[in-house]
Amino acid sequence: GNSVTQMEGPVTLSEEAFLTINCTYTATGYPSLFWYVQYPGEGLQLLLKATKADDKGSNKGFEATYRKETTSFHLEKGSVQVSDSAVYFCALKGSVRVNEKLTFGTGTRLTIIP
């Protein structure tokens, strides 16, 4: 079945540091890949997505590139801010059926220190 392996946290960085959160996946076919963010006490917000190999998703300074050869979708940001403190989830949607369920990684808690 499909699975997502996500870098374990928690991750603590200073403001303006470079961020990488690793995500690798196992799936048949050509899945779609997502990063969601969850701020304290809230639901999930879609951060970015990529639907085919070599696509780069980007939003709010965050980027992730769909690498089929390494089955990876690592999240990066060049200069983090305190407001980026949240839990980040990598997710995969299989390609076997339309509207298949999402399979999530375990989440990475990110804390940015001023």
Add this chain to the structure above:
Amino acid sequence: EAGVTQSPTHLIKTRGQQVTLRCSPISGHTSVYWYQQALGLGLQFLLWYDEGEERNRGNFPPRFSGRQFPNYSSELNVNALELEDSALYLCASSLGQVGQETQYFGPGTRLLVL
């Protein structure tokens, strides 16, 4: 455009009781998904409804059930509540079209079972 809405926001129940959670999808979305986010267990897929039909079900006991109404809103019912049902229940919706399957999440209902 309004996002996915869920009610109630918080709920406290006792073991053995029954609970109903409600979700209204984004206007025009026909698919509704339910996920459970229990402490330490990550995000687990519960149910998927599309066009009024249950399309897929996660690895949960039959006391978790739901339905989708003609206006595409949905209910999640949990019978005979157990302590481990305490969790954040997230609803998501998406368009039922190929290439438009991104799931958008609501703020969740936080259930505490005592």
